[in-house]
Amino acid sequence: MAIRWSQYRNKGFRDELIGPRGRPWPAADHVARYLRSLKDSEIDERRTAADLAIRAMGVTFTVYNQDGGAIDRAWPFDIIPRIIEKKEWSRIEEGLKQRVQALNLFIDDIYNEQRIIRDGIFPAELLETSTNYRPQCRHISPRFKVWAHICGSDLVRDKDGTLYVLEDNLRVPSGVSYMMENRLVMKRVFPELFEQVSIEPVDNYPSQLYDMLASLSPRPGDSPEIVVLTPGIYNSAYFEHAYLAQQMGAELVQGSDLVVGEGDKVYMRAVEGLRQVDVIYRRVDDLFLDPEAFNPESTLGVPGLMRAWKAGHVALANAPGAGMADDKVVYAFVPKMIRYYLDADPIVDNVPTYLCMNPDERSYVLANLDQLVVKPANESGGYGMLVGPHASVQERAKMARQIRRNPRNYVAQPTLSLSTTPTLVGHGVEPRHVDLRPFILSGKTIQTTTGGLTRVALKKGSLVVNSSQGGGSKDTWIVDAEEK
Amino acid sequence: MLSRVANSVYWIARYLERAENTARIINVNTNLVLDTPKGMSPGWAPLVMITGGQTLFAEHYPELNERNVIRFLLTDATSTVSVLYALAQARENARTVRDVLPREVWEELNNLYQYARDNVQLGLSKRGRYEYVMKVIRGVQQLTGMLAGTMSNNMPYDFMVLGRNLERADMTLRILDVRSASLLPHAGGLRPFENIQWMSVLKSLSAYQMYLQHMGVRVYRQAVLQFLLQDRHFPRAIHHCVLRVETALRELPRHQPILPCVEKIKASIAKADVANLDPQGLHDFIDVQEAMLAEVDKVVGDVYFHPESLPVASQEAA
Incomplete structure (x- = not known):
């Protein structure tokens, strides 16, 4: 008798499950009624069951503390699902595909003809100052002209209900394994709900990923040798690397397992001898991929890998250099790219973004720091970000100095009223802010995950959902509310 | 199969076996000591010798008695011959090759290690020792069985x-x-x-x-x-x-x-x-x-x- 929706308050925000006056949205109706029927002891049981499942499954992520030590933490998880109506999801899905298609055309254009620069849509000086632009990749065009084979785009919902893309992660986006693990946990915890509600499954992702990677193989044949390249067990996403390799039946390799041999082909050191590798799903950052081409100090990479890639003997996903579109300044140009390359209007919008490199916009940003969110162009994981309304005067002053010193490196956006989802606190529920990270796979065709990973800021009022900064996650349900 | 992975898998098996065997000799010696009259009892020194840990033991423990030997062989995370160390090593190796292990094997190994780590006090108490040791032995046997039953x-x-x-x-x-x-x-x-x-x-x-x-x-x-x-x-x-x-x-x-x-x-x-x-x-x-x-x-x-x-x-x- 613990959860009373009529007493659920989240003034000023849109909620993903509960509408006005405590009435659940149609897709969430069944779940809300079910949750309301649970006694305190039953809620405890469910929560304990989830904790046990997560512990037993060894779902962890790694955080680094200040002493440089790595700690493996259990994945924080909330058992109340985030629910999206199927019809809405179909539209988002189309929007994401459109977006990633444009992004890939853009990257391919930038590394080859640079039409978009010649046509005056994208400023050339942005390239020169881009940290993730790789001159080593000029005049290369990977198969299908796809560079970002795996993209994780973050979506947020504002108080009026509009969904926006907040950023695109085109380097080595992570989180998809947690999406699948969350579903497994939920099936153990709420088997009855899965019987009663028609929830779209999420577990075909590994086979989609495998098919996409296999389609990149430079060697003809039915069973290409695909490997997942990980920096190793101390990487915060190691769990995911192992998980995906296992799910795809691919080898999980480290740099030292690979060698570029005769004729610039890539081999792995195996018990039976050297085995040729066709496709590398690399979860190692560009700069560490190949000490010959990039950071000579890197021990994570494989000497000669870029040679092998350029020669077309091995496919790399994502392609080196794809991260140039990860830049938050480049992000601001995505709607223009969609119009330029696809001659279409964006289906899912960008959050309005001010580029500090433009004097007008910079003055506006500096004058309104207390209302804006400022982000460095090339950080991930929420690092280096300023949330104006929550920041101190000193923090804002510091950010103003940084912007003036290096305007190219900063963008600002209005502080969105991120939507909330009921989250278990004690025996009751309280609203907590959420975002959504779907994953988009591009090869010959483009596919998306069903829903994605819902990240939740577990601290009351907090807007930061990153797992490295106190965020957790929820299972995401795409529910067909019309089906009876 | 990758050479590195083969190496890890080999050591997972060795460490698990070592954990079980060490747990087993502790259990048996406990019974043996109870069964033999004072003066005839072989005591606890032979166990340290079996594991080859004499030097290491002498470095860390002032006295060769039951309590110290048990701690050394069972729960001392810094003793390279202890059950807890062997389980931690097995788990660490498993972590690096999670992709080749059946999922339930990893879950079980993870559970077993966490049990051993979280119940050290139980293992060190005279009354709890049997329960702790048996849990380890059964845990490893269960893993061996799961591997036989689920791994190609x-x-x-x-x-x-x-x-x-x-x-x-x-x-x-x-x-x-x-x-x-x-x-x-x-x-x-x-x-x-x-x-x-x-x-x-x-x-x-x-x-x-x-x-x-x-x-x-x-x-x-x-x-x-x-x-x-x-x-x-x-x-x-x-x-x-x-x-x-x-x-x-x-x-x-x-x-x-x-x-x-x-x-x-x-x-x-x-x-x-x-x-x-x-x-x-x-x-x-x-x-x-x-x-x-x-x-x-x-x-x-x-x-x-x-x-x-x-x-x-x-x-x-x-």
């Missing part, structure tokens, strides 16, 4: 069989060596309590029941030695372990340089005249077997785990 019998599995049986053979030899040293045979029949000590040797290896079935009810030196060294069928007998090692090797590619080392052990075990080995002779014999096992371990490493050069494999090998 291909290369990773073969490397596990290899690691497990080499470790097992090694532990059987160590137990025999240390126990027989304190159980010298002599002209005038059985010394008091000698048979319960030989029984404890069998029990340390969970061999008592099978011994009774195969060798009869009398427990005496010669028969115990024969059984533990030369029996083809008992899982912890040296002969059996070596046969398993051989079978696993034959499934693996490029095994030619290793097989002769295994043949050597087999021949040596088969022709040993166990009945007529005097104590020194037995000790020397065991030394030779241990050296030959170490040789197998070394050559396996040279061939599979850290080879100096590798041939390009034929494509169908995948």
Whole structure:
């Protein structure tokens, strides 16, 4: 008798499950009624069951503390699902595909003809100052002209209900394994709900990923040798690397397992001898991929890998250099790219973004720091970000100095009223802010995950959902509310 | 299969086996000490010797007594011969090769390690020790069973069989060596309590029941030695372990340089005249077997785990 929706308050925000006056949205109706029927002891049981499942499954992520030590933490998880109506999801899905298609055309254009620069849509000086632009990749065009084979785009919902893309992660986006693990946990915890509600499954992702990677193989044949390249067990996403390799039946390799041999082909050191590798799903950052081409100090990479890639003997996903579109300044140009390359209007919008490199916009940003969110162009994981309304005067002053010193490196956006989802606190529920990270796979065709990973800021009022900064996650349900 | 992965899988099996065996000798010694009168009791020193941890023990513990030995062998995370250390190493190796292990094996191993780590106090208390130790033994056996039941019998599995049986053979030899040293045979029949000590040797290896079935009810030196060294069928007998090692090797590619080392052990075990080995002779014999096992371990490493050069494999090998 613990959860009373009529007493659920989240003034000023849109909620993903509960509408006005405590009435659940149609897709969430069944779940809300079910949750309301649970006694305190039953809620405890469910929560304990989830904790046990997560512990037993060894779902962890790694955080680094200040002493440089790595700690493996259990994945924080909330058992109340985030629910999206199927019809809405179909539209988002189309929007994401459109977006990633444009992004890939853009990257391919930038590394080859640079039409978009010649046509005056994208400023050339942005390239020169881009940290993730790789001159080593000029005049290369990977198969299908796809560079970002795996993209994780973050979506947020504002108080009026509009969904926006907040950023695109085109380097080595992570989180998809947690999406699948969350579903497994939920099936153990709420088997009855899965019987009663028609929830779209999420577990075909590994086979989609495998098919996409296999389609990149430079060697003809039915069973290409695909490997997942990980920096190793101390990487915060190691769990995911192992998980995906296992799910795809691919080898999980480290740099030292690979060698570029005769004729610039890539081999792995195996018990039976050297085995040729066709496709590398690399979860190692560009700069560490190949000490010959990039950071000579890197021990994570494989000497000669870029040679092998350029020669077309091995496919790399994502392609080196794809991260140039990860830049938050480049992000601001995505709607223009969609119009330029696809001659279409964006289906899912960008959050309005001010580029500090433009004097007008910079003055506006500096004058309104207390209302804006400022982000460095090339950080991930929420690092280096300023949330104006929550920041101190000193923090804002510091950010103003940084912007003036290096305007190219900063963008600002209005502080969105991120939507909330009921989250278990004690025996009751309280609203907590959420975002959504779907994953988009591009090869010959483009596919998306069903829903994605819902990240939740577990601290009351907090807007930061990153797992490295106190965020957790929820299972995401795409529910067909019309089906009876 | 990657060389690095083969190496890890091999060590997962070795460490799990080591954890189980160490837990087992602690359990048996606890019973043995309770059963023998004061003054006759072998005490706890032999356990430290079995694990080969004498120097390490002396560095960290002032006194050789039950409490210290238990801590050293069971829960001391810094002692490289402790059960907790072995489980932690098995888990750490498993973490690096999670992709090749059946999922439930990883979950179970993770659980087992967390149990061992979180219940150290239980293990150290006289009353809780049995429960703790049994949980470890059963946990490892469960894992071994799960591996047998869920893992395809291909290369990773073969490397596990290899690691497990080499470790097992090694532990059987160590137990025999240390126990027989304190159980010298002599002209005038059985010394008091000698048979319960030989029984404890069998029990340390969970061999008592099978011994009774195969060798009869009398427990005496010669028969115990024969059984533990030369029996083809008992899982912890040296002969059996070596046969398993051989079978696993034959499934693996490029095994030619290793097989002769295994043949050597087999021949040596088969022709040993166990009945007529005097104590020194037995000790020397065991030394030779241990050296030959170490040789197998070394050559396996040279061939599979850290080879100096590798041939390009034929494509169908995948």
